[in-house]
Amino acid sequence: MTPPSALETARRVRVGEVPAHRPLEEALARAREADSGSRPIHAFLSLSDPDRAQEAGVSQDDGRGSFPLAGVPVAVKDNLCTLDLPTTCASRFLEGYRSPYEATVVRRLRAAGGRVVGKTNLDEFGMGSSTENSAFGPTRNPRDPSRVPGGSSGGSAAAVAAGIAPCALGSDTGGSVRQPAALCGVVGVKPTYGRVSRYGLVAFASSLDQVGTFGASVADAALLLEAISGHDPRDSTSARLPAPDLVGHLEDGVAGKVVGIPDEYVPDTLDPEIRARIDEASRHLAAAGARIRRVSLPHTRYAVPTYYVLATAEASSNLARYDGVRFGVRSPEARATQEVYEASRSRGFGPEVVRRIILGTFGLSAGYHDQYYGRAQRVRALIARDFRRVWADGVDFLLTPTSPTPAFPLGERSDDPVSMYLSDIFTVTANLAGIPAVSVPAGSTHGLPCGAQLLSPAWHEAPLLAAARTLERSLGGEQ
Amino acid sequence: MEAVIGLEIHVQLRTREKLFCADVPEFGADPNTRVCPVCLGLPGALPVLNREAVELAMRAALGFGCTIHRRSVFERKNYFYPDLPKGYQISQFEEPLATDGLLEVRMGDDSPETFRVRIRRMHLEEDAGKSIHDRVPDRTAVDLNRTGTPLVEMVSEPDLRSPAQVRAYLDQVKRILEYLDVSDCNMEEGSLRVDANVSIRPRGSGELRTKTELKNLNSFSGVERALEVEIARQMALVAAGDRVRHETLLWDERRQTVRPMRSKEDSQDYRYFPDPDLPPVLVSAAWIEEVRHSLPELPEARRTRFMEVYGLPAYDAGVLTARRPLADFYEAVVQAHAGGDAKEAANWVMGPVLALANTSGEEVESLGLEPEGLAELLTLVSDGRVNRRAGRTILERMVASGSGGAGAAEAIMEAEGLSQISDGGRIQGWVEEVLAAHPDEVTRFRGGERRLQGFFMGEVMKRSRGKADPGEVARILGIRLKGDAPS
16 A cells, blocks of 8 residues: 655645545554554554644645645654643653644644544664664564564654655664664655754764654655755754755756765675675666775774764763653652652653663763763864865765664664664764765665665755655665 | 952843843843743754853953953853753853953052052853752752843953952943943842852962862952951961961851862863854954954043042042943043032032932933033032022932933022022121121130031021022121221
8 A cells, every 4th residue: 555655745735636634544543453453563652643743834826826735644653742742752761741832843734734543653862773772662563563663763764664644754873774774665765963953853962963854755745855854943952044946956867977886885795685786876876977996994893883983972961861860650658858769760761761861971980081971072183184185075965775684683782782873884974974864775695675875065955855866766665 | 378369250241132042031020031042941942142242251351451352162062050051050160251351450449559450360151040949848949031041251360469469350240241331230120149259378489389269259348358267268278387278168148158169060071062052262363352442431441540640639430430330420520510520520520419418329321411501500609699509409309300311400590589699788787687697706806716607507598598609708707806906
């Protein structure tokens, strides 16, 4: 059951072929259907009440293009604050938590005419690569329900892959949009840091977090990204730039562009099937007029440890507000202040969150601060410089695998955090450098979806998505 | 032995809105009514820097001669406390807004003795909320209205040597902050908070020994007393062959003693790191210059000018420049009383005007007395139309009636018939009456009891109901008493 694309849905609603509420109702029906079998997908933690969702804006065409998402159902990761649905971050700590305000990206998608289908499952607070670290149970990969959808935005990726919604919002701190997009066979975009407001995105690692979009096609991911982009005075790290025209440049192609393939991303140890998909993708880009070049990003091998030191350090501070004093879990038996903290946090946080808070606290501690946090900051600067040198050398895009493996079976890596952390090996560098990246379906490996990742210089989302569109077209995706 | 003291002063800036959100703080508002997702630290909320706070902090820093850094960085100071909603305080650490200030402090208003205190740094940070322990039995209540209010922390070098110097320094700091108009400087409401570091060492030695930190200092005199107690405690320890331990002590105002804070709270590792939600604060050279040019004349400069331009004694200049509104009032009176005697104006402002303010518990500028009104009164006196005594009466009426503006003095003079009588004939009549009524005193005066001059003056003034020109009375009295004097 493939629903119409977001572009097509919005067109039909605007011209009055379809009532504005109908696409949402159909999406809700598909969501319930997906969870009805013996192996429920469980993409959603909560679903919208269509009567209430209808209140958000009219969707008739006013001739000014005011409602680019008219009637379009959008799945929203449950770490983005919404007024009408709980915002849990898949954490016991925030079970039932209602935000008194709405995230900027949610307000913008509603203002564009979009309809929130529901809040999607994730690894608790975005910490994980499989969506198994959810306090409310894992999400299954719609392409193979015995396998994980990737993570942390696994619910959003699954919602799109299952055809429930044509597009979805996620957040990407170290690959949390791109990796599940690859594992579920959909498109996932992480924009430039600062392109999209983080106001109302529950922080995991503030200097790395960025809201991203999923689409069944590059066009749908681009359409949603356009609607949520642009400066937000409530986020001091959001750039003072207008929302870019992405959809209008999708068919620009790659003629004359230089595509670099970094040696460090196609090591000898890489799964040969994945290597074959990347080789095929590069041939398609070359056929479309791009020049392919081997390049080197020498500091790549430090990226995963650098990422985990920084992300956990920031997380240890960002998650300090979950203290049981003002909201969320408050252990009833705790009396003294210290007991309130200890009991509430012990009850509220899952093991991976606890592990990362401990790691991050350690990395910032007196005596270790410079050795871990300080050094990681310096390496981060070197990783960003690697990219700048490649761009300065005339390279327009980089082509890499998104994930070193396809979707793995549920439970396979649950007890091995390091192998789980290595899932992010090709994705964390874009977050460390703040540059945009997109994962596009690039065929299958071992009978499972495989994703190709394209990266570009900061603020180059429009040409980046045009390159992604070129790949999509030549790989037989959306025509 | 001598004491070595450094102070950390937290100054609440009088911005309209909080440091990182748009809430408007108000002292005494109902608990938890001046809050929003940002200062409550709700999931997903983000801070946005208030530029007004940066400007006020720059004003303060420039007022103390600091160098403003073109780039400064907000960091997170991580610790758990119920009134700290995010679990960290946004402050500045490695790269503060300003450093390297210097303050010349005078020991008293007319003291020629000054000493220098170096200001190590001034940085911006957000205030925490308040934990209230006595509202609900066995529980701690939390009020987050104050959370996120902008503070400047001003750290001095350990350049102070005695509690008296500390007091003089604090008075001077407060005076300058008031001149700069950056803070309410109200210790009771917590808009000025002081912590002290103190150690002792042999007099003249350059070393820095183990210090203790004093907290819970709720008034300037409390700071002074706490330091006296703590210095005495350290002296006694050392005299007994013991050593001073590094610890944080709380001043107990009621018991007039210090007691150690729980060591758990003392040995914190704050795990500072740059706040990734806030880009570095960049201030342009032009902005710094703009703020520098907007600074008012500061108290010490004004004091010197008052001495040079108005010919005031050091004491008068010190009193009149203690508060900027008082100095402004005085200068406005002098301006309006063009050609008048500036010292005479100072006498009036420091004498009867300040006395009236003290009696009514008001500040001079809020008495309802306008500088023009007072200047007109001074003109009436200097022109001889009223005498000083009637002038005081008119001043009291002006303040009491709340009409202290232009024209008021003359109107009251007319209405109350207080204008001075200089008519020699009428004065002569009162003099004759008085001499006739007190023949004994006349005899005693002529017998050499010259101090009776005052008695005769008083009697004549009484008969004139205070309106006679005292100079004329004295002149006529002199002639009459001398005229009949035996040779």
